[in-house]
Amino acid sequence: MVDHPAVEVDGLHVGYGSTPVLVGVSLTVPVGGGICVTGENGIGKSTLLRCVSGLQQPDEGTIRVFGGDPGATPEFWRAVVTTVEPPTWYPGLTAREHAELVCRAHGQDPEEAGVDEALERFGLGGHADAIPPQLSSGQKQRLVLAVALLRPSSLLILDEPEQRLDREGRADVARLLADYVAGGGSLLMASHDDAFAAASGAAVTTMESISSVTP
């Protein structure tokens, strides 16, 4: 796994109908490194992340994640965490129990993994007993990030993780992402916030700079 970059995208083309969204996109995320893609709405950031997550098939081009094809295999999803899709929640399960469920599915002891500390850190300590649909959109976003960072992974693919977070929350999340990268994890994210991207230890790049032609 170490021999290959975490993500390697080459000559990616994606269009919706006759409208090209990604044209000749090439990008490399090294293992233990972070890349943050910025750009205006509708430029194709989320589409790029969906393709790298294997949730959307490109029209042309190659995508390699740790040297293999992105796919739907359990091995892929044990290594990769993505927040590209809107989350769903299990009925009748509290926020804390969702975090515990994910930890246990990955063979972690919830106490040792620090479920309570993670919820506290993301400002959800007082909402541990709430069912996620009762939380505000910002709290749900923080819960997703808390769970994503709790479970073991090698690559985080995050779509605008700073959205719906207040200034303090952004600083906390950026610090955690920087710790994740410093600990050997790889990070690919899309963001509108250059300061957040820089604080999270990711190299900032624009969609224009990684596309051969601006669509």
Add this chain to the structure above:
Amino acid sequence: MTVVPLAPVRRWISRTQSSHRERGATLSSLYIGVLTIAIIGGMLHRQVAAIFWPSAPDTSALAAGSLTAVCYGLLYLALRRFGPLALSRPAASWLLPAPVSRRRLLLPSLRLTGLVAAVIGGLATLAVVGHAAPRAEAGDEVALLITGGALVGLVLLLIATAAQAGRGWGDMLDRLAGLIFAAGLAGLVTATTLDRAPAVDRWPPVSTLLPVVGAVALVVVIAFALVVRGLAATPSDRILEASRTAGTLFDTAFGIEPSFLTDMIERRYWARRRLRSTRLFPRLPVLVAQDLLLALRRRSRLLWLVLAAALPLLLGSAPGWVLGAAVLLGLLIAGMTATGNVKTDAGNPVLLRMLGLSSRDAVLQRLWVPGVLAGLWAALALTALDLLGDLSSGPWWALGVALGPVGAAAAVHRARVGFVRNELLPLDTPMGTLSTGPLVNAVMGPDLLLLGIPAWIAIARGELTPTMLLVQAVIAVAGARIYLSGTTGDDRTELSN
């Protein structure tokens, strides 16, 4: 605040809407509706007559009383579940916040539900009287009883309307109605087990019925006036909730997609619950622990399941194959009480990706709790039938347990179905065009009950041999195993079939 008259607003909406419709579209819909009812009525009039007025009375006084409790308990619960006062979704969005009279806005809904409640109440009484009353000339008595039944339907509507506007006492009444419904079911089961239950041998005299019905009518008129006077006090959130229910019902009917309704009921249930986080049972596999926690959090549902194990007793005198089919259907329903998490994963695999489990691991773990519930339910139901002599003596409880994997596979298969595929080609039949999408959707789940054919045969014959028991156990376990390996994989996370 200036109150805008509602009638001109409604007239304008109606005029504008009808200008967008084709000329005669309403008349055409009415014609098709009436024609459909006439055709179905013509085809099923014998069955309808047998339901409401069989050729001879066939139930005891206990069964008649129990049936009354079941019908009216269910009517009240249905009225509460659907409102009873509701507006269409556009009216809830545009007219509820408008400065119009809230009373006038809600009156048409009250009139419509009043009509429905009175008709259902009257029909319920007609059915009870038809099954229990002696066949003597008694025109006035029948008319008075049916009128009384319709008035009881209206009383229930008025109570439900007051409960909709009220506070916690509405929930207490709901529980009471649930208890009355359960007591009615218990009475029906008891009535079928009694050898010589006393029957109704004479009509109540008109001299008694007339003042009682008159008094109830007077109460209804006064209560109706009071409810209409207090209509404006109905909180907006309750009306909005009922409107969403009505809209979801419409979507369910229009899209032939029952999951819209069941998902809404599930969401509302959990939104009302106050939970306390607990450790998922550490000794169990993680998804089994989650399913078990979810099942234990719905204890009332488990209680209903235990009570429902007595329902096959109602079919003790029916042909054996009907009893066997009812047990298998109950098995499926018992398993489905614990498949909420499978439905979530099948609808959207986001969480399964987060868990990093293969579809095979996930489905294997998800089969356990539905299997145990289905097996226990079938064991209870068959033991009850055995004890009351509807089946010859034998280890019927063991047959129930052996059916557990069948119930688990059928319930999990049902939960993985997903939305109705309305794009499938319709079939032309001599009876008309048949939509295949809802048909295919409806049989997925029940189709796996075919794995219970040995049990079906044993129940139909009323005899259970050790060989038959062994055959059923082997087919159930092997069938569930083949279902698991045939519909899941170690190399994918998605649960869709």
